[in-house]
Amino acid sequence: MDRTELGEFLRSKRERTRPQDVGLPAGTVRRTPGLRREEVARLAHISVEYYTRLEQARGSSPSRRVLGELARALRLSTDERDHLFDLAGVAPESPAGPRSDVPATVLNLLEHLTDVAAFVVNARYDVIAWNGLAAALFEDFSAVPPARRNLIYRHFLHPDPAARHYGMSGAEEFGRLAVGQLRAAAGRYPTDPQIHALVDTLYRRSAEFAQLWDVHHVETGHHHRKTMHHPMVGTLELNCDTLAVPMRDQYLVCFTAQRGSPSHDALRLLSVVGTQDMSTAMDNE
Template sequence: MDRRELAGFLRGRRERIAPADVGLPAGPRRRTPGLRREEVAQLAYISTEYYTRLEQARGPRPSREVLSGLARALRLSDAERDHLHHLAGAPPGPPVGPSREVRQSILDLLGRLPQAAAIVLSATYEVIAWNDLAAALLGDFSALPRHERNLVRHAFLAPRSDTRLHDPAEAEAFARAAAGHLRAAAARYPDDPEVAALVGDLLSGSAEFARLWADHDVRTGPGLRKTLRHPLLGALTLNCDVLDIADRDQRVVIYTADPGSPAEEALRLLSVVGTQRMDVPG
């Protein structure tokens, strides 16, 4: 274990993260950049005293569970996670939780789809990347705290009046597919506290999710057509194609419109105006 290098690495990674990146308010009294030590400790499920000792190069060797918590709290890439484990003298094993690092080539792909709304989902339905048209169509994800970017959380826990992401007629099919995907993800990542917390929130907050969860169904069927309701443009019937990124356990969801359809005109308009309000004078 290289305590000095580990301390410097933790401090450098902590200082690069903005509070908003992890859903925390910036607050008026931040004298240094990044997160506070106590915030990292809270996100990693460890004590502030223990984390402080690690940053001061005087802590004991962290367990694999602690390292996984730190990697998640500090939003480390796969390479940074491996480096953290090597500094701590504990060579990395398989990831405890779903990867949130999106390959640059996939990010580039999203930017090259100006006439399609595209998002990247983690194994737990968290929206972890999106293009401009997706933000205009589905909502500005950058304005939401991280936990509110989860589509399965939105489907089961959002007010029933909020039907932007899924038409009521398609809600049951999406709910069943989402529950099946999440059950499979929970089996793949049994030690990840974020996955467990998400399942717990859904079970306690949604009778519908609890019913579907009790079915133990992991079968998921592709939805080739989706009707999305935009607050100003109304119902848009779109093609919905899903591309699997197997090595990251992620999916790219691409929404496109049939050529010459009203939905194509609506997407073209959205690609111009973006996320700005069209019902308010400029």
């Protein structure tokens, strides 16, 4: 493990990653345009103290999971991710399961989709990248533990059935579609332990999932019309389009509203205020 080079690499990437690149509000004036250490630590779900030690070349060797989370938090390219693992002296994660490294071009696209709430999921339905509007519309994904940042897990095991599909219409259709695609993914990645663990957990804890899983139904879908009640901006009429990311077995999910409609105005408001307190933002207008 090259602690000095690892620390310098992490610091360099942190200072070059803007808050909006990872779905965070820019906030107050910063000493540098990049992320703060506490923001990287939060995104990677590690302590600020441990991340600081890594940058200062004082930390213990990070695990494969921590390196993977740091690579995702800092939006590293495939080459940068491999370099990070090399510096830490850790073999890269096995390619036996769905990939979670998002192409730099797709990350750049997310940043520029200012009127579109968009996120990227892999074949397991893990949310692996998102823009600020998606965080404002659905939830602050950075605050969700990585192991629970999965749309299928959230759908079938959410404690409030009315909120399990983020309050959108078509929840039953989504459940059927998601289970079918998860079964297809299990076929493509038969040795992936995370898929096996997810299926086992859902099968034991959700009778609805178990029933759908036993049907052996495989279904695909790319466009849906959604009605959503957002707690801050009210009812939204949205188009949901799913676009494949070539060669990655990943999908870019985009939510848009008809230009000039009240729903479009609501999305634009959300894109400005982000995840801050909406009532306070509106009072200040």
